[in-house]
Amino acid sequence: MEKFGMGQPVRRKEDTRLLTGRGNYTDDLKRDGQAHLVVLRSPHAHARILSVDVSEARAAPGVLAVLTADEAAADGIGLFPVMVDVPGKGGTKLAAPARHIFQKDTVRFVGDPVACVVAETRAQAQDAAELIFVDYDILPSITDTGAADAEGAPQIWPEAPRNTCVLWSNGREALADEAFAKAARVSTIRLVQNRLVGNPMEPRVAVGEYDAATGRFTLTSPTQGVVRVREALAQYVFGVDKAQVRVISPDVGGGFGLRGKLFPESAMVLWAAKRLGRPVKWRADRTETFLSDPHGRDHVTEAEMAFDADAKILGMRVRTNAAVGAYLMDFGPRVPTVAGGRILGTVYDMQAVDVQVRCVFTNTVPTDAYRGAGRPETAYVIERLLDLGAPQFGISREEIRARNYIRPEQIPYTNCVGNVIDSGRFEETQGLALKLADWDAFAARRAESAARGKLRGRGLGYFVEASGGQPFEWARVAFQPDGMVNLSVGTFSHGQGHETAFAQLLHEKLGIPFDKVRLVQGDSDLTPNGGGTGGSRSSQMGGVATVRTAELVIQKARRIAATMLEAGVEDIEFEAGRFRVAGTDISTGWDEMIAAGEAPQLDEQHTYRRDTECNFPNGCHVAEVEVDPDTGLVEVVRYAAVDDVGVPINPMLVHGQCHGGIMAGLGQALLEHAQYDPDSGQFLTATFQDYCMPRASDAPSFDLDLNVVPCPSNDLGVKGAGEGGACGAPPAIVSALCDALGVAHIDMPATPEKVWRALAQRVAAE
Known part of the structure; x- marks a missing residue:
């Protein structure tokens, strides 16, 4: 325990494999008979599609298929949904326009998918894509987040006047007005949260397979958790039972919140594989990563903070335009609203906080969660206002913060949106x-x-x-006849070191050797439940699920030990991997149980549900x-x-x-x-x-x-x-x-x- 237990700075066990070139990334996969898919993307930010001519592309060397919106409609390919609802101010509803796998009538950002080509080689598919002729009627576009809702701005969706997806409010406008009426000083700011591209080291890749005999799809692609991707593909895109879809994620070269989404390209390779009866692979290069991965941030904010005469915060007002892009991704409108709103006030004692966020459509790549997902933006606004407030009182930046922190005696502290710190x-x-x-x-x-x-x-x-992310997590702990312990978890490691951290937890809980733990993840057949990794949830959710499952194994092993040692279950004590009859030196351990053929019994699974958000x-x-x-x-x-x-x-x-x-x-x-x-x-x-x-x-x-x-x-x-x-x-x-x-x-x-x-x-x- 002193070397490998909880709290110890153990070097990552996975690094030897990864740093010596033995990682297994999606682009390392080569399926027999594999075809290659290339996406034709819009070169315009906003345009009507007058016609699409694919005849030359279909006749090009090596081409197996050219797929457009017409084929998608004929085959019943479903829509790509937003996975959340955000309540609008005054009871207004979220505008969530339909997103198709390919655009038929209008493109709305540079990179919007119009068609795809499947060919024997990637080069042949790229060449054939150049032969597709699309007749566009270019329309005015809007990419300025701050001006997207202005009168006269180009409208992207008719069902979203002023390009407004939703106007969200935390509902404390009157309270903030009262606070500002009492203010001795007010700091104000207008700031920009610059748009970012996550750029994981490994560009996105997708390999699709279809078994005609069973009607089962298999997607191999980097994700941050396979379960939600499987369920979204099954429910929304293909309309099949989730058992008919398997999602596999091998080693993944970075996530940052971007990988946990349902992407059109994932559906494309599965659909193409079914049509052609052979595996189909798509791989983004770096430019396509910029054009097709969701972006992060992109806010324009005006904010003010009211102080009393002692530099104590009385209240805050924030008005933000937040770009969601041309379409809504899985969690897009939730990020700048509900997600960022969970920490309004951050670590400061303030209740009169009035925040209103207008999520606006723009002719840009859709936005979604990127490292922090709304919380960096919230903290940044507050910290800048405090910096601007300090000189008004002639005090330092550290002093103005010290005067406003939530004090230890106030904890547990219910913040201005009802979350308990x-x-x-x-x-x-x-x-x-x-x-x-x-x-x-x-x-x-x-x-x-x-x-x-x-x-x-x-x-x-x-x-x-x-x-915390999703409020549940699943784990399975299963001893193997060879002495290894398989730990299956619904979280997903894409660089964080879960193989090491979770092995430390089992080493401490079960007393088994650190190097005897085998992490099983990233295969929906083997990890059928769980919320994946996002929102820094793995240790508190996957970790707790792991130790609670291990406790179930210990309870079962205590009964096995009682039989082996001819003692009552209540007399069996467990410590550091040994089961001992209380008050004696009679004991047994994991190795003896495995040797006795008990490994199949030492197998438990558990879904942990927390009661806090x-x-x-x-x-x-x-x-x-x-x-x-x-x-x-x-x-x-x-x-x-x-x-x-x-x-x-x-x-x-x-x-x-x-x-x-x-x-x-x-x-x-x-x-x-x-x-x-x-x-x-x-x-x-x-x-x-x-x-x-x-x-x-x-x-x-x-x-x-x-x-x-x-x-x-x-x-x-x-x-x-x-x-x-x-x-x-x-x-x-x-x-x-x-x-x-x-x-x-x-x-x-x-x-x-x-x-x-x-x-x-x-x-x-x-």
């Missing part, structure tokens, strides 16, 4: 982060930077996450930046963070998650921006030549620590850890940059040009 020591966590960052010695570092001609600034950002990991992040005033180049030179993720299963894995999240946040703060031409609607950043991803050289060494505040609402005391960095880094870095530049605000991404212009404007004003 059940643990956290927020001011203490801030103090630990400032100490780790050597906050008090900043002046000397700033002077040293100035001596080199650089501008140095520091900033902080506090966040709270709402982690989510839990609340949180943290304080502190950044220091240097700016070259001649070029506007920004460098993050120091970064410290203290996170509260409850009880860590493996601190090394937690820090790895922090590193990844911080780099995602750094990318948003300084580098990444998916942009469209405002006139033509053309996508301008469809390659890495135009879209700037962060590299290792963009980050300093991170100083990270944990403030362990156990979560009281689950067996393990754990909270989610996967998304905190993406929540904490943007406000901390932007705060530091504003401090360095001496400006109130700068929008993300703070590119060198944008920073240089801000400096030039400041100098001109002086």
Whole structure:
């Protein structure tokens, strides 16, 4: 237990396989007789389709099929649904236009699928796709999120006036009005949440197979959980029983919230496989990833915060336009509304919070969950308003936060949307982060930077996450005759280290060797239940399901041991893998039971259901930046963070998650921006030549620590850890940059040009 149990920094057991080229990714799969599918996508942001001529493509070398909306209608291919409903202000309903597998009448974003070609080789399919002639009548487009609802803006859907999908409100408008009427000071801001592309290392791939004898589909594709994809394909697309669809996800090279969706291309390969009677494969290249993967963020927000004379928050108003793109993805409109709304107020004691979000259709790629899924956006708005409020009172940024944190004696604290924050020591966590960052010695570092001609600034950002996702999770623990223990879970590891973390839990609970645990995941035939991985839910849901299932195995094994040791069940004690007759040295263990042929009996499964909506990991992040005033180049030179993720299963894995999240946040703060031409609607950043991803050289060494505040609402005391960095880094870095530049605000991404212009404007004003 001292080496491999819960709380130990065990190195990832899966890395040996993955780093030595023995991973099994979807593009490694080569099926016998495999054909290749290529998607023809719209080159226009908005256009009527007058005609589609596929005759030349069908006659091209190697072509097996050309499929369009006509074939889809003839074969009864269903619609792609939004999986959520968002209640509109005043009882209005969510506008959810139908999304077809191919467009027949109108295309609504650059990349909208119009047809597909299936051929013997990928090159032949690509060549044939170029021969499809589509006659388009180009229409006006709207890609500006802030102006999408304006009078006279091009309308994308007739059933969505002013391009409004839904106007959501948390219902506290009157309460906020009362608070602002009493305000001594008010801070205001207009800010942009830049549109992002998740860009997992592994582009999306889908291999479809169909067994005509059984009528069964098999999809092999990277996901964040196979069960929901299986059920959506069965119910909505093909109209078959879910037992007729199998979904397999082998190793997956990154998810970030983007992989847990029902994608048109997944249905295309299954449909084509059924038509042709052979396996069909589709693979995105990087540009197609930009054009077909859901994007994240893309908000335009106006916000204000009211304070009393002592800098205590009285209330907040937020008005946001949030782009959902041309169609609704699975969870698209939920992300900026209900999902982000779960943490309104974050870690601060404020109740008079009035937030209204208008989800707007735009001629862009649909948006959906991306690392944090609404919570980074919420935290960013609050942290920027606090930074702007502090100088109005002549106090520091850390002091204004300290005056407003929810105090320990207020916990459990019901926030302004009714969620109960059940643990956290927020001011203490801030103090630990400032100490780790050597906050008090900043002046000397700033002077040293100035001596080199650089501008140095520091900033902080506090966040709270709402982690948990689906309120149930399934696990199965099954001993094998060879001494291994198969752990099957409904969560899914796409880089987080579940093979290691879950093995630690079983090692501690069952006393079995750490290396005897075999993780089984990503096959709907073997893991038929579960909510997948998203919302940082795996440890608190999959982990708890695992230990509760292990307890069922122990209870069954206690009965087996009683028989083997000729004792009463009530006299059997269990500790560290041994079953002992109380008060004696008579014992047996797992190996003896397996040798006696009892392995098939040591097999239990369990579905864990929690009675809370989510839990609340949180943290304080502190950044220091240097700016070259001649070029506007920004460098993050120091970064410290203290996170509260409850009880860590493996601190090394937690820090790895922090590193990844911080780099995602750094990318948003300084580098990444998916942009469209405002006139033509053309996508301008469809390659890495135009879209700037962060590299290792963009980050300093991170100083990270944990403030362990156990979560009281689950067996393990754990909270989610996967998304905190993406929540904490943007406000901390932007705060530091504003401090360095001496400006109130700068929008993300703070590119060198944008920073240089801000400096030039400041100098001109002086």
